[in-house]
Amino acid sequence: MDIMDFLHYCQVEKGLSQNTVQSYQRDLKHYIVSLEKAGVSKTADVERRHILDYLHAKKEEGRTTATLSRYLSTIRAYHQFALRDGKTTKDPSELIETPKKSRKLPSVLTSQEVDRLLEASKGTTAFSRRNHAMLELMYATGLRVTELCELKSGDVHLEMGFVQCLGKGNKERIVPLGKVAAEAVETYAGNGRFELMKQKRHDTLFVNHHGNPLSRQGFWKILKGAAEKAGIEKPLTPHTLRHSFATHLLENGADLRAVQEMLGHTDISTTQIYTHVSTHKLKDVYLHYHPRA
Known part of the structure; x- marks a missing residue:
């Protein structure tokens, strides 16, 4: 059972991210390993029960509803x-109901x-300037960590105060950039990036100690540090x-x-x-300050 055509379709035609x-x-x-164990080797032979058996097995392994x-x-x-590609004449997943997942309020x-957090990241070394610029930029723009790490130098327009980024599905969007974050990025770009580049030649904005583009894992370490x-002890992710x-x-008061x-x-x-997060905070304020709460 070959999935390469599907993956190529997702990447090239649908423009999904890597x-x-x-x-x-x-x-x-x-999924395919599970089908092969059940004696199914062709997509056309997959039945609804095979998919349900696979999902049930994963649930027994302790997978969450979201997963x-x-x-x-x-x-x-x-x-x-x-089905569209003519490899089968039916879609066995069509009538399977999606597991209902409870939406947890984000931390x-x-x-x-x-x-x-932003104060703790300040410093005068090239690494400190990079770390501070990344954290300021992420909080100022709400970029996803992948979007942050893939930014090019030309994507950040400091004087005009906005960032161009390529999001999910290769959709470009423009996000405003505040003065504080712009200053942090300018400081890093002018007094940090060149030192870290080590004569490498590329236009990715944030780089690691080898001069290569910083990875998502690299940013995770920066955030954790x-x-x-x-002294922030609550669970923290990018x-x-x-x-x-x-x-x-x-x-x-921002518009939704x-x-x-x-x-x-x-x-x-x-x-x-x-x-819902904002409403939750309002309830906390009410309970704390109302005399009859």
Whole structure:
């Protein structure tokens, strides 16, 4: 059972990111192993029960509802492609209901915690200037970590105050950039990046100690180090800064549609989860300050 045509379709025709395509490949690899164990070697021979058996086995292994939902989404995309491509005459995933997942409120930092985190990343070395610029830029724009790491020097327009980035599905968007973050990026670009480049030739903005583009894992280490230095003990991921960016904007009166545009969400329902976070904070304020709460 060959999935390479499907992966090529996802990357070239649909324009999905490399990370998404790799995720599809990993998920389908496990799915195909399961089918082969069941004696199924052709896509056309897959039946609804085979998919249900696979999902049930994964649930027994302790996979979360969100993960099961992702598995089914990948499987469904593959079978729909196979149907269109003439590899089969049916889609066995068509009538399988997507597992209902509860939407957890994202973890966010308070404004004070963000201040501590950004202050802790300051320094005069090339590494410190890079780290501080990345954290300031992520909180100022709400970029995804992959978008941040893939930024080119020409994508950040400091004087005009905006960032161009390529998001999911290769969709470009423009995000405003505040003065503080712009100054941090300018300091790094002028007094840090050249030192780290080590005569390498490329235009990726943020680089590691070898002069190569910084990876997502590299940024994770930067964030973890700054959090430890700032004394922040709550669970913290690169996405936490993106969540904090959106939540703080809405708490201060930003329009939901504008936040949706800045985050690059296709569906506004994805953005609406941040309104629940803001409402949750309002309830905390009420309980703390109302005399009869």
